[in-house]
Each structure stands twice: as structure tokens, then as C-alpha cells.
Amino acid sequence: MPFQMFKLPNGLQLIGETIPTSRSCSVGFFVRTGSRDENAGESGVSHFLEHMMFKGTPRRSALDVNRDFDRIGASYNAYTSEEHTVYYAAVLPEYLPQAIDILADILRPSLRVDDFDTEKKVILEEIKMYEDVPGSMAWENARSIYYGKHPLGNSILGTSASVAALSRDQMQAYFDRRYVSSNIIVAVAGQFEWESFVDLMGTATATWPDVYAPREGISEAHGPGGLHSVAKEGTAQQHVLVFNTCPPAESMLRYVNSVLAIALGDDSGSRLHWSLVDPGKVESASCGSDTGQGSGALVTTFSCDPAEAVANLAIVQEVLADIQKNGLSEQEIAQAKNKIASRVVRASERPMGRMRTIAGSWLYNNEYSDPDVELARFDAVNSRSIRELLDLYPLTTNTVVGYGPLADLK
Amino acid sequence: MLQQLHQHTFANGLTLIGERMDHVRSATFYAMIPAGYTHEPEAQRGLAGIVAELLSRGAGSRTSMELALELDNLGADRGESPGLFNLTCYAGTLARNLPQVLELYADVLLRAHLPEDEVDPARELALQELQSLDDSPSEMVMLELKRRNYPAPINRNSYGTPESLAAITPASVKNYYSEHFRPQGAIISVAGNIDFPALVEQIGTLFGEWSGVAPAASALVSATRESGHIHKETQQVQIALAFPSAPFDSPDFYQARGAIGILSGGMSARLFTEVREKRGLCYSVSASYDSVKDHASVVCHAGTSVDRAQETLDVTMQELRKLKEGIAQDEVDRVKASLKTSLIMQQESTSSRAGSMASDWFHLGRSGTIDEIQTAIDALTPKSILEYLERYPVRDVIAVTIGPKPLVIPE
Numbered sequence: 020m021p022f023q024m025f026k027l028p029n030g031l032q033l034i035g036e037t038i039p040t041s042r043s044c045s046v047g048f049f050v051r052t053g054s055r056d057e058n059a060g061e062s063g064v065s066h067f068l069e070h071m072m073f074k075g076t077p078r079r080s081a082l083d084v085n086r087d088f089d090r091i092g093a094s095y096n097a098y099t100s101e102e103h104t105v106y107y108a109a110v111l112p113e114y115l116p117q118a119i120d121i122l123a124d125i126l127r128p129s130l131r132v133d134d135f136d137t138e139k140k141v142i143l144e145e146i147k148m149y150e151d152v153p154g155s156m157a158w159e160n161a162r163s164i165y166y167g168k169h170p171l172g173n174s175i176l177g178t179s180a181s182v183a184a185l186s187r188d189q190m191q192a193y194f195d196r197r198y199v200s201s202n203i204i205v206a207v208a209g210q211f212e213w214e215s216f217v218d219l220m221g222t223a224t225a226t227w228p229d230v231y232a233p234r235e236g237i238s239e240a241h242g243p244g245g246l247h248s249v250a251k252e253g254t255a256q257q258h259v260l261v262f263n264t265c266p267p268a269e270s271m272l273r274y275v276n277s278v279l280a281i282a283l284g285d286d287s288g289s290r291l292h293w294s295l296v297d298p299g300k301v302e303s304a305s306c307g308s309d310t311g312q313g314s315g316a317l318v319t320t321f322s323c324d325p326a327e328a329v330a331n332l333a334i335v336q337e338v339l340a341d342i343q344k345n346g347l348s349e350q351e352i353a354q355a356k357n358k359i360a361s362r363v364v365r366a367s368e369r370p371m372g373r374m375r376t377i378a379g380s381w382l383y384n385n386e387y388s389d390p391d392v393e394l395a396r397f398d399a400v401n402s403r404s405i406r407e408l409l410d411l412y413p414l415t416t417n418t419v420v421g422y423g424p425l426a427d428l429k
Numbered sequence: 430m431l432q433q434l435h436q437h438t439f440a441n442g443l444t445l446i447g448e449r450m451d452h453v454r455s456a457t458f459y460a461m462i463p464a465g466y467t468h469e470p471e472a473q474r475g476l477a478g479i480v481a482e483l484l485s486r487g488a489g490s491r492t493s494m495e496l497a498l499e500l501d502n503l504g505a506d507r508g509e510s511p512g513l514f515n516l517t518c519y520a521g522t523l524a525r526n527l528p529q530v531l532e533l534y535a536d537v538l539l540r541a542h543l544p545e546d547e548v549d550p551a552r553e554l555a556l557q558e559l560q561s562l563d564d565s566p567s568e569m570v571m572l573e574l575k576r577r578n579y580p581a582p583i584n585r586n587s588y589g590t591p592e593s594l595a596a597i598t599p600a601s602v603k604n605y606y607s608e609h610f611r612p613q614g615a616i617i618s619v620a621g622n623i624d625f626p627a628l629v630e631q632i633g634t635l636f637g638e639w640s641g642v643a644p645a646a647s648a649l650v651s652a653t654r655e656s657g658h659i660h661k662e663t664q665q666v667q668i669a670l671a672f673p674s675a676p677f678d679s680p681d682f683y684q685a686r687g688a689i690g691i692l693s694g695g696m697s698a699r700l701f702t703e704v705r706e707k708r709g710l711c712y713s714v715s716a717s718y719d720s721v722k723d724h725a726s727v728v729c730h731a732g733t734s735v736d737r738a739q740e741t742l743d744v745t746m747q748e749l750r751k752l753k754e755g756i757a758q759d760e761v762d763r764v765k766a767s768l769k770t771s772l773i774m775q776q777e778s779t780s781s782r783a784g785s786m787a788s789d790w791f792h793l794g795r796s797g798t799i800d801e802i803q804t805a806i807d808a809l810t811p812k813s814i815l816e817y818l819e820r821y822p823v824r825d826v827i828a829v830t831i832g833p834k835p836l837v838i839p840e
Contacts, residue, residue: 043777082697089695148713154564254564287501297486302558361455361503365506365522368777368779369777
């Protein structure tokens, strides 16, 4: 059995999958915290903290952290989402002990004031960088309107004002509250030895505190409905996003939902492709799910010349209405399943892919993601399960947000 | 490391290269056809992109929808895109489906319908992509840098202009396809769980009747190599710099990569440390290696807010110039560790290997083996890189900026 799991005495959950044919291994520390867990006045702290984790510990300066990673040739990074903050590295097998040493060390950062003040400038630059990318701003604005006061609508970056106002002590308090062992899982995949990994992790995290860190505000978001426009001068293309409620991340309906999303909006051979991209009506169109704990949204989006946006939105609404009424054809369902089968197999060929997959499955469902079980679940999707999904989560109940030159979408 | 690399050149000039990877279940192929945008007539810029878009809209006995459905049902993740010299078609799928995918792509490469009534929709797509470039200042700055940095026509990009796109007709599409989709110099590269002898037989059968030589691209005209500024009311200034480096097939290629690695190979490298970590001047700063046939450059990019842009440019130029003053062994060791990791991890991905092999073959006329590359990496020392910098100093730097105000380029 290639999959193993073990919970350390301090509450830290370890999971791993050995892949004897791989030439590397990937390890990731997944903290169950993100923008949805921020209080008012803390907007942007999870992401800023993610940056600060690389700025040093009691035994390493920021430069030491970077040098130590680079010395082992690690391919490493971190990211913050609404629900998770993740620190990961891909290394050659002989360097896994060092990778763990560095990652476990930086997960208890010093948060030195000088580093905090300098890094704040970097975050403010990052915010400005995204402000110059209309596609990114469209997404931010649309989510904010769809989720309203629901915590999943919290901005990951925060605003220039909210980040400027953050203090080092606020960040420390957030860290103490959220970065506790029972709120973290460590996943590893590839070429490694399970027993050595458990030993290394146990030693490296021996002093980690274990405190209760619940997540609040778990509920399903539905969006306000209606048509909303955010006019932005100086943009060339119009962006339109259509949100409707879909199964949350942990739901068993996620397999049916994936099949639907692919048939509706995949790059090739989908409803959106044939009705919008192929005739050249839009520059791009897609459909994907934005899911979290307790709540999910299926997001259909396109970007196009502003003059065509209203007509294109009507086409999208027609496509959604057609699927809602008539479901998907047998051909469409088979086609989506064939695409998925190929992607599941190919994604499992890199340790980083497997590491992230097993982590996601554990975080949401406390379950091992066995590729054969996954394939069987996808294979079980049929027109009846599509109909069940559509009845529970109608595509025609949606919230539309536009972002770009247009003042309204009528 | 034991690699199973194979190669076969057919009588018509088509080369097939393959790497068998026992440990995977997938396979990816790349087909590079000498139809990239250096071959476009000047008055019809964007033509290669239109042809790429139309390739899969029906071929052989199948309509656009039939072809798409069949490829989707074979689980082929795929694309067709124009590059500078070559138009590339690629697809990754389960290894057992590869033979059927190749059969369909033979139709695409030899018997594409290129329907007349699809030219306008393809043109609309191209116009929209051009329009959306306005919303992407970081992409714009790099394209403008390239335009000034290299001689025409190798300074081109895939976008046309509204005028050049309007000039494209169904006849010009068919003509481009018939002239440039020729086997001489074309490369098909396959990596994954493959049977090379069977592949040779299949490709020989599928492409046996293919013949001819594509016309060469026009001769190079000298580059302008002048700095410039584009006005745009943005939050950040985009800064792009370029200066000459050793070409891909030069014996100095790995020394060039070593020097750039010291500047920008990882987060402990010089640019990230000085510009971002210590001064907090930007989120994004990098230097990378760019090669275009016999021309190569070190290309730098940074994005930074308006009031910090001059300092960012000054510090970046300072770091570029400072490199020749000394390099520590530890810095070189870090670059070597990173290159070695990339080399080995590439072995885990069929699409990385297929793409890499095709590119090597196009530029060098052969596949570099992992052992060979490892030897070149092992030869990097502070001394070898410093000597390289004497042959390729920082000089003839050009800069392009996009933002509300121009900057002063340091001497």
C-alpha cells in the first residue's frame, strides 16, 4: 500500500504516498487558514504572514532561509487562498531531510519588525501589480459582490489601506491563533522512506503548540442575484462573470460537478467553446468551480470587445437555460469523462501533483485519494446524476458581474 | 542516467526523435513545422496565428466538430501555436491512445480543410487577442523590448495589426499552408511510454507521401537597438532591459546560464536579494536567458510603483555591472544544484521531455543527453563564469519602460 498516515503526539497530521519510479519528492505544509479566517481589521494578514514566514526564524535570517533552500536545489514556493496557506518544496530525494528542517523551522517565524516593515512594501507592490491586470481585478470585484459579507468573499491580498494599517503584533496574534499543530497537515509524495520521514517530522516539530483553532462561519453562500457592473476606465476588454451555487469542496457531488463544468466550459469541445470562442465572439471563455468548505460556486466567465458583451451574455444565459432544461447529451458526458480520465492519469505522474491531490483530499474529506477510486467515481457519473445536480443547484439562478469599460450590462 | 533516446530521419527530410520513458503511462508529441511568423509576408502579419487557429477546424474526412470530439474522446490535451520559426502542434494523452492521435494529426498537417467561412471568426479572435494586449502591460513591455532588441524578422511576435489582419484572405491562408507545411526541416518529437520502432513505421506510413521544402524566411535586417518609453496610466511601471549574450549553440551557453543563475536563479540570487528582499522595491524582478537562433540576450524585467521605478532600475543595473567584480563558490554551487534538480525533474514529465528534445534538435541538430548536460553544469566555477563575463560584458543595454513617466537609463 503506497499510502501512509500518522498523527504526531502534538496533533500534527502526516500523510504520504511513495512512488518508487519517481526521481524526486515533494513535501507540503498545509495550514487550515486563509482570508476567510480573518477578522475585521486583519484583511490581508494571512497572505502577508505567508511572505513573513520566509523572512527568518530564531536560527535563520531571511537570507539564510533563501540560501538554504537554494543550496539543496529546491523548487519551492508558498501560496495563500481563502481557506489554506501552503508552503511546499520539490527536491531530489537525498535532500528531503534538509527541506524538512528548513520548512519546519520557518513555520515558527521570528516576525522581526525591520523585516515586517520592508516586506510590507513588497506586498503593496504586489497589490499594485494586480491593479494593472484587469482580468485579476474582474475576479476580485465579482467575488466580492457574489459573496457579500460571507467570509469566502474576503480579499486574499487585502487593500493598500488595510495592509498599510497592519501591525507586527496583530500578525503575531493571528499566527498564534491559527498556526497550531491540529490545524496543519504535512503531505509528502515521491521517492522517500516513510519511517524516516515520520522521525524527522517528529523531531523537527516537537515543540509545536497544540491549541484548538476552529473555523467559523461555515455556511452556503448564494449570491444576491441580478446584474452588477463595475465600470473601469482605461481597460480595453470587457469581462463578465456568471456565478451560480454549486456543491461545496467536500461534497460527493464534486465529481458530477466537474463533468458538468468540462462539458459547459472546457477549452475544447465545450458549449462555451462552440458558441462563443469558435465563432470569434470572445477572446476567451471558460467555466470552473470556486469551492470551499460548506460553499461552492460554478463560475462561467468570458472576456470580449465591450460592444459584444451584452449579446454574448445572452448566449451564455441561453446555454445555461438549455442545460438546465435538457441536461447534457450522452455524447457530452462520455467526452467529459474521457478527458478527465486522461488528466487524472497524467497529473499523477509528478510527485508534486500527487502531493497536492492527497493533501486536498485529506483536508476536505479525511480520505486518501486513490486514483483508481477517483476514476471509478468519475466513471459513475451519468445523465441521472447530472439531473440530480441541476435540480439541487440550478444554473439559471445566478449572479452576473461585469468589469470593464461598460457602465451596465443591459 | 540511462536514457532511451532514438532518432530517425526520413527520405523527405522529416526527423522523428523519441525518448522512451518506462515509468509513465502517458505520451506527448510535439510537431514543429517551418511555418512560424518569421515567414509571414510583412503586409499579412498574424497569418501564422490564423493558420494555427484554423488547422483543427476540419481535416481529412472529418469536420471541425468531428475532429474535436474524437481528439477529446482520446483524452488529448492539445494545442496549435505559432512560434518565431516553427508552428507547433502538440498533444499529450494516455500512451495507448497515441497512435490514433497521430493519425488524426497527420490529417491536420497534410489535409487541413482551412474552411473559407472560418477565416473571419479566426480573424475576430486574433483582433480580440490584440485588443486584450492593452490590458497586459507586463506582456507588452517584453514584446516591445524584443522588437527593438533583435533584427527583423526575428524580432516579431505572433500578433498582427488591425490592418495586417484585415488583409488576410482564405487564399492567403491556403497558400501559406501549402508553401510552409513541408517535411524538410520539420521535427516530430515524442516522449513517454512508446515503442520507437513501431512509431517509425507508423510515421513513415502516415507521412510517406509528404514532400517538398518550405521557403526560407527573409534575410535579417539590422536591429534598431534603441531604448524607449510607452506612456500608460498604470499603478506600476514595467521595466524591461536586454543586452547581448552567448547563443544556444555556443560553447559558452552554460557559462551564460551560470551567470544568469547567479543574478536570478533562485530567491537567494542577487537581483531578488538586493531589489526585493533588502529594499522592498518590487514584487517581481528577474533576469533570464533568451535565445533566437544566432542571437541571444540577457533579458531583465521588473514591475514597481511609479515613485520607486528609478531606484529599481538603478539598483538592477548596478547589480548587473557588479557581477564581474567577483562570484563566490557558494553562489555557483547553488546555481548548479538548481540546474541539476530541473534536469532530473524534467524526466518525470513527458511534455517537458518532448518539448525540450524538439527545441534541442531544432537549435543544435541533435538531442543533448542528461549526462552531457550534467558534465557542462559540473564545469561551472567562479573562474569560468568570470572569464565568460570578460567575453560577454554588460554593454549595449537597451531598456523599454511602460508607465506614466519615462526613466533615466543609467550609463
